[in-house]
Amino acid sequence: MNSYQALSAYYDRFTDDVGYADWADFFERLFAREGIQPKLVLDLACGTGSLTRILAERGYEMIGADASPEMLMQAMQNTMDCEPRPLFLNQRMEALDLYGTVDACLCCLDSINYVTEPQTLQKAFERVHLFLEPKSGLFVFDINTPEKFACMDGNAYVREDEDVFCVWQAAVEDSLCAYQFDIFAREGGKWTRAQETHEERIYTVEQLTDMLEKAGFSEIKTYGDQSFAPVRGGEDRIYFTARKRD
Structure with a gap:
């Protein structure tokens, strides 16, 4: 994982075309599709908290975790007027340590690719699995594809x-x-x-599916970019969902 010591101050300027509201809409459609109504949501690798803020405004209790203190400082500034304010934690994915379980974990904008050591990502998946609510906990993330x-x-x-x-x-x-x-x-x-x-790191669907299964996840699904269409090849971005086993 990489620091954003210099880039953090300008990150929001350079990503003003991301469309975080569209991402939030897609996640809410995913929640409905999976038949869950999460209350407490973890935004893993939350960056400057743009998505965290939108989901907080939509009524979710939010936790944001990120390895970069500089990005978290921006996130805290960006959510100062949220009520209740999200809780932010300076934690790496593989060292995730929450006070209890969450209903859903979201990890966006190819943050998974930023974990460049497969064994470290395996540990991160295990930590996410540990802190998801049993039976109903949902893990959602996306990757940049090899293509x-x-x-x-x-x-x-x-x-x-x-x-x-x-x-x-x-x-x-x-x-x-x-x-x-x-x-x-x-x-x-x-x-x-x-x-x-x-x-x-460039990961394949097969590699990540195997790692999720080893971490204890089931019902692993993949989708095209912000759609529920099956992955056909040639996509720029692929979304994964996985459930915590009973």
């Missing part, structure tokens, strides 16, 4: 506004995709530069 990473390989991307310029390039090798970020920010009359490197 998407193949299209990204070697490409460069730019996001900018009047005060910040960010450029990054993706490079794929040995099932890992590395992003080198260069961030130029204007402060007064000067520009400062910061650099970060992030990595994501």
Whole structure:
């Protein structure tokens, strides 16, 4: 997993096209499809808390967990006027440690790919399973697909506004995709530069299904990008749902 020490301050500017409300709509349709009405929801790898806030506003009791203290600081600022306010925890996925069980766990925006060691991800799945409510607990996450990473390989991307310029390039090798970020920010009359490197691992549906089963999950399902269509190949993003066994 990677730190967002420099990127955290600008993350929301660079992801203003994500459409978090659409994600929340999709998750609520998933809840209905799975026949559950969760009250307490964990937003795992919650980042700056954009989704956490929307779900809190829709009446869910929210817990947000993230490995980056910088991202959590943004999340706390973004949810200051929520009532009740979400609880935020500075925890890595594989070290998840809650005070009790949750009804559902959501892990969004390819955060699973950011766990680059398979054995660490296996441990993370086991921790999620441990803290889900028995019988009804639902785990939902998405991944970037191998096909998407193949299209990204070697490409460069730019996001900018009047005060910040960010450029990054993706490079794929040995099932890992590395992003080198260069961030130029204007402060007064000067520009400062910061650099970060992030990595994501390319996982297949088969690998993740096997890991979920080993962690104790059942009723594992996969869907195309924010749809209930079966995975046919060529998707950029795939969603997983899994239930905690009785």
